Amino acid sequence: MFFHWLEKNPFYFALMVSIVISFAGLLEIVPNFASAARPLSTTTPRTVLELAGKNVYIKDNCIACHSQMIRPFKSETDRYGKYSLSGEYAYDRPFLWGSKRTGPDLHRVGNYRTTDWHENHMLNPPAIVPGSIMPAYKHQFTNVADIETAYAEAVTVKNAFFTPYGPEFKRTRKAWEAHRPKVLEDAKKIAADMKDEGVKKMIANGEVPEIVALIAYLNSLK
Amino acid sequence: MNPIIMKSLGFAALLIIATLAVVVQMDIDLSDSVNAIAVGGAIAIATITSYVTSLYISKMKTESTTGELVDENWDGIGERTNELPSGWAYIFLAVFFWSMWYGLIGYPVNQYSQIGEYNEEVLAHKAKFEKKFENADKEVLQGMGKSLYFVQCAPCHGNTGDGLSGKAHDLTKRMSKAQVLDVINNGSNHLGYAMGMMPPGMASGQDAEDIAAYIAGGLKGEAPASYAACTSCHGADSKGNGGMAPNLIGYDNALLTHVLQNGKKGIIGTMPSFKTMITPIQEKALSEYLQSIAQ
Numbered sequence: 077m078f079f080h081w082l083e084k085n086p087f088y089f090a091l092m093v094s095i096v097i098s099f100a101g102l103l104e105i106v107p108n109f110a111s112a113a114r115p116l117s118t119t120t121p122r123t124v125l126e127l128a129g130k131n132v133y134i135k136d137n138c139i140a141c142h143s144q145m146i147r148p149f150k151s152e153t154d155r156y157g158k159y160s161l162s163g164e165y166a167y168d169r170p171f172l173w174g175s176k177r178t179g180p181d182l183h184r185v186g187n188y189r190t191t192d193w194h195e196n197h198m199l200n201p202p203a204i205v206p207g208s209i210m211p212a213y214k215h216q217f218t219n220v221a222d223i224e225t226a227y228a229e230a231v232t233v234k235n236a237f238f239t240p241y242g243p244e245f246k247r248t249r250k251a252w253e254a255h256r257p258k259v260l261e262d263a264k265k266i267a268a269d270m271k272d273e274g275v276k277k278m279i280a281n282g283e284v285p286e287i288v289a290l291i292a293y294l295n296s297l298k
Numbered sequence: 299m300n301p302i303i304m305k306s307l308g309f310a311a312l313l314i315i316a317t318l319a320v321v322v323q324m325d326i327d328l329s330d331s332v333n334a335i336a337v338g339g340a341i342a343i344a345t346i347t348s349y350v351t352s353l354y355i356s357k358m359k360t361e362s363t364t365g366e367l368v369d370e371n372w373d374g375i376g377e378r379t380n381e382l383p384s385g386w387a388y389i390f391l392a393v394f395f396w397s398m399w400y401g402l403i404g405y406p407v408n409q410y411s412q413i414g415e416y417n418e419e420v421l422a423h424k425a426k427f428e429k430k431f432e433n434a435d436k437e438v439l440q441g442m443g444k445s446l447y448f449v450q451c452a453p454c455h456g457n458t459g460d461g462l463s464g465k466a467h468d469l470t471k472r473m474s475k476a477q478v479l480d481v482i483n484n485g486s487n488h489l490g491y492a493m494g495m496m497p498p499g500m501a502s503g504q505d506a507e508d509i510a511a512y513i514a515g516g517l518k519g520e521a522p523a524s525y526a527a528c529t530s531c532h533g534a535d536s537k538g539n540g541g542m543a544p545n546l547i548g549y550d551n552a553l554l555t556h557v558l559q560n561g562k563k564g565i566i567g568t569m570p571s572f573k574t575m576i577t578p579i580q581e582k583a584l585s586e587y588l589q590s591i592a593q
Contacts (some may be wrong), residue, residue, distance in 0.1 A: 100401065104405060148412055148413055148415075148416035149416065149419075150419055150420050150423055153416075153420075155449060157574060157575065158574070159413070159416065187574065188450070188570050188572070188575060189453075189454075189570070190567060190568040190569065191567070192465075192566070192567030192568065193453075193454055193465075193466075193567070196465045203462065204453065204462060204465065206457060269568065
């Protein structure tokens with residue numbers, strides 16, 4: 077009989093047991109999971125400048141104090157806006173949900189903070205928000221953001237995960253050189269709302285300061 | 299009664315005494331139903347466990363096996379053909395039917411949704427909120443506006459509304475000279491007033507300077523002759539022509555509503571729209587509070 081064979085092969089026995097006990101889970105969890113993980117119709121991949129800003133966000137460890145996940149509770153949606161959906165993170169690699177809110181949630185910060193606010197705030201947070209314990213991030217005004225790596229990241233996720241970047245995202249230096257002015261154009265738009273002259277000078281020289289990339293990223297969080 | 303059951307009941311009695319000792323030692327208040335249930339549960343578990351265990355132990359000593367031995371044996375350990383106890387069979391059948399119902403109807407049709415619960419919570423709160431503040435008086439609205447101000451407005455305009463020395467609009471005054479000059483030179487067309495766009499260059503040079511100084515000074519004293527260009531839209535009393543154009547003297551509900559709904563872009567920077575962040579009652583409350591700090 078079939079179970080005689082099964083009882084003599086512990087590996088297949090364990091496999092069958094696993095399938096049987098996880099059957100309901102497979103049926104109920106997996107399809108839901110797969111559909112919820114799809115990007116929303118309004119979710120678009122981040123631009124290269126925003127990707128560079130996201131890398132600044134990771135590098136300066138913003139995630140240690142800020143979450144990006146608004147839970148469906150009235151107290152949270154009152155303060156931060158609409159609750160987050162899993163599809164909104166479809167193009168985030170890695171996602172930056174965070175688990176600690178020493179500072180406020182940032183998942184929709186683009187809706188209620190603007191470029192000039194971020195500029196003032198990054199220079200001296202307690203001057204803008206009394207009692208804030210957030211440190212200043214002055215170095216972001218002089219450090220250069222790595223837009224080249226951000227471009228490489230965009231090309232990689234396009235090839236590896238089919239993230240819908242346009243056909244102009246290619247694995248060649250020529251394609252990058254062709255795309256570079258677009259990134260600087262985006263950076264210029266952000267810098268136009270800023271007061272810092274050094275930032276504008278850097279962009280004119282073809283370099284993107286970290287603060288501009290970071291603000292582009294924060295403004296895109298909507 | 300056989301000695302094994304006697305011993306186990308003695309053991310249960312010991313456990314009960316230990317439980318009661320803890321109750322006395324730690325001064326536990328048994329009038330609190332949670333404590334009473336916990337102590338009762340501990341006593342019941344000690345008694346039942348000891349009794350049932352001893353019952354099976356004594357059975358192992360006296361009972362013999364029934365049924366035929368089957369052919370298969372595993373390292374000398376055999377199996378006998380006994381009927382399945384009927385209780386087990388009924389439980390199996392019940393679970394079988396329940397799982398059919400749950401898998402096909404119970405879970406897919408009635409499944410719990412976090413978003414659904416959130417929607418219910420928000421609807422219930424909204425109904426309660428609107429009923430409570432339907433006819434709120436000025437004082438209540440100002441109180442609500444104040445707490446809203448600290449959450450939504452203070453991060454940019456500062457706790458006192460002074461705009462953090464020029465980093466945002468100073469809400470305690472109407473407009474500074476620089477702001478008026480900026481609007482005169484660049485026009486304005488984003489607040490959504492019925493009057494529509496204010497074109498750039500309505501006044502220039504010294505005229506613009508005079509108008510800016512006059513408006514920034516709170517429209518006190520003699521108006522400069524060039525100010526006539528402003529009154530045609532902003533009204534003879536400069537209060538906005540009955541909600542058609544922005545009030546130049548102070549804040550009113552129309553002005554604050556337009557800014558909160560549409561945001562504002564000016565010489566200082568950009569203010570986003572708060573359309574999605576606040577409800578109409580909250581908007582009224584905020585506007586009451588802002589008018590109170592401007593005076």
